[in-house]
Amino acid sequence: MAAFAVDVTFAIRNAKLYPSADGLRLKISSLDRENEIAEHVAETETIFGQSDANFVEKMNVNFRFEKMQRYRVNVYVLNSSTNTVMGSMGTADFDLSMMFACGKRLSLPIQTPLSTITLEIFANVPEFYSQFISMQFCGNNIHSPNGLPRQLYYILSIPAEERTIMLHKSEMIKESKNPEWSAFSIPLFLMNYFNESSVQIHVYNYTPNHDDELVGHCTTTLTQLQQGVGNFNSY
8 A cells, every 4th residue: 555645733722821831832753662752753833822722833744554653742831931841731642543533633632730631633635535435333133242231332443464453433322232323434545455354343342340341243344345234244
């Protein structure tokens, strides 16, 4: 799969500012497999006096969906009089492939000593890679293997070279043996690249204070799923 360019932009919401610390600047670093900082890749401009800041400077990366591409954003506060860094409000980590699975946008909370701020991250991609296909799953006569109350959800994933890629995690539906989960979207370019790759669907029953119970799982392909409703897509 050829890499393609992605422009990533950032915004901060609900930041608490003070006269001695009234500026915001973001520093973005790539992470290695152990979630340690590998290298500094981008830095935004500094915005002063705004608790809701939309940064103009972007992070430009070449994206490959099947590769691990994780980043850490550090939120710094600065003094406008001296333009010096006064400290960090906190950090947030994100995964580019997860951003695409979430519709090219993420909102991540960052707990600061004063409040919780929100880091918003947006991806801008070429038009072809912005197209999505809609899917929906439902269950029929699902029971807990251990007779527990039903609180059902599923995870759709693709086993890739370096890791398993989660395409979608559904909402949880309670007290129904015939759940009908909400529709979701998958980037269309995945259909072209992973069309004959195995796709795994795992259905779980939420279990408080314990590992969630695996109700069942199946394997299919994205090509098969595109055939729509029918016996060929009943598992």
